[in-house]
Amino acid sequence: MTSPEDRELEDFLARRSRVTAAWRELPGEEPPPALDARVRALAAAELRPQERGRAAPLRWLRPAALAATLVLSISLVLRLDREAEPPAERLASGPVDVRVIPPQTAALPSAEPAAAPPAGVAVTGMRREERRQDMPLAVTELDAEMDESRVLEKPALPPLPAQVATAAGATAPALALDEDALGEIVAAIRARLGPAGATGLFAREKAATAERAAADAGPTAAEERLHAILALHDAGRADEATAALAAFARDFPGDRITSLIESLAE
Amino acid sequence: MLPAMAQEPDDVSLMLRYRGGDLAAFEVLYGRHRGALFRYCMRQCRDRSAAEDLFQDVWARVVRARREYHPTAKFATYLYTIAHNCLVDRLRRLGRTGGPGAAYPDDAQEDPVDDAPGPEALALSREVGMRLRQALGRLPAEQREAFLLHEEAGLGIAEIGVVTGAGAETVKSRLRYALKKLRGALSDDEDA
Numbered sequence: 001m002t003s004p005e006d007r008e009l010e011d012f013l014a015r016r017s018r019v020t021a022a023w024r025e026l027p028g029e030e031p032p033p034a035l036d037a038r039v040r041a042l043a044a045a046e047l048r049p050q051e052r053g054r055a056a057p058l059r060w061l062r063p064a065a066l067a068a069t070l071v072l073s074i075s076l077v078l079r080l081d082r083e084a085e086p087p088a089e090r091l092a093s094g095p096v097d098v099r100v101i102p103p104q105t106a107a108l109p110s111a112e113p114a115a116a117p118p119a120g121v122a123v124t125g126m127r128r129e130e131r132r133q134d135m136p137l138a139v140t141e142l143d144a145e146m147d148e149s150r151v152l153e154k155p156a157l158p159p160l161p162a163q164v165a166t167a168a169g170a171t172a173p174a175l176a177l178d179e180d181a182l183g184e185i186v187a188a189i190r191a192r193l194g195p196a197g198a199t200g201l202f203a204r205e206k207a208a209t210a211e212r213a214a215a216d217a218g219p220t221a222a223e224e225r226l227h228a229i230l231a232l233h234d235a236g237r238a239d240e241a242t243a244a245l246a247a248f249a250r251d252f253p254g255d256r257i258t259s260l261i262e263s264l265a266e
Numbered sequence: 267m268l269p270a271m272a273q274e275p276d277d278v279s280l281m282l283r284y285r286g287g288d289l290a291a292f293e294v295l296y297g298r299h300r301g302a303l304f305r306y307c308m309r310q311c312r313d314r315s316a317a318e319d320l321f322q323d324v325w326a327r328v329v330r331a332r333r334e335y336h337p338t339a340k341f342a343t344y345l346y347t348i349a350h351n352c353l354v355d356r357l358r359r360l361g362r363t364g365g366p367g368a369a370y371p372d373d374a375q376e377d378p379v380d381d382a383p384g385p386e387a388l389a390l391s392r393e394v395g396m397r398l399r400q401a402l403g404r405l406p407a408e409q410r411e412a413f414l415l416h417e418e419a420g421l422g423i424a425e426i427g428v429v430t431g432a433g434a435e436t437v438k439s440r441l442r443y444a445l446k447k448l449r450g451a452l453s454d455d456e457d458a
Contacts, residue, residue, distance in 0.1 A: 005442045012445055019448045026395040031304040035318050039325040043292045046329040
């Protein structure tokens, strides 16, 4: 049923036809060597950019990625370490901020801040070790129990009332009071002063008011000193409050608060 | 001998190795196909210089496209599809525009190749070869290509259809016509 053309096609596809045989007898032409060389050079050249374009970036990409990872990790660790560090330590790494309250009057020129700070010096950015060496023992111990975060807040508070600072900074002996004793004394002061005593959220404003009142009123009365001490305590400035209590005890030896201070002092 | 032959890598694996950067694999692949592709180019072009340009262009496309190579057919089908496209592009650049059939040179009146065969080859089948080549050159481009793709590249009906974009029956028809004319040329030779 198949036509001669179909049969010829089948023979051709099976490579049995006369045409195929005659075609194969033709001399086989090959590309000249120069053409072969050009093609091989193309193939080789095509691989060279692959080595430069792919492998080369990988050679520097890995170290670069590693370095970037290390830098990020180290910076993250340092940041976490700084955040975990106590605020006082953080401040110590920066410039030290020492505020000096004049020992006699606010009008006096500043005392030498660094060498040997008197009892009235408020140190806000000093290293803990330096503070322990330079400050009176009692204040240092109290300071160690303080919430260090409050130290950071100190610059925003009003300075120690001049009269209190004057009294405490002159010749006040070191006073060792633990937290309970200080609390008891403060409670006694608060009871004595009545509802006018500085408390809670308004402590800072009270301290500022007490400072202004003290500056305006001339010689300091016992109640005004106690107001100032209470304001200092409520403002979280326990070390300054303790120093002021020591000065108060020296200046008002017969006062009931003085008796309480002496009885609770260690 | 058979086990050794069985261990030879096929074209697709060689091309994949070349894609991965193995130049030696390309050398083997090139050695397998260089002769047939060169003859395909020689038969499709008017002169040797154009055939060499076409040949180099085809291989250049193969090596440039190696990263995108994905084996979906025989490597020969892939190679001759590139060759077909290169030829069409080349003829378009030369100004021979039109359909696929018009894209090929009408070189029926002359031997399309400026051959320079050796004296031994000339002595063997000079007369038969010249008649057969002239008959091939007189074929329509589609018939000539179908013949060459089977005879030189070893492609079957379906693969020729893939390369040329024609259906199987069309390819068969082209081959039947081509064989009839080529057989006629041989008969003329025998008669002569």
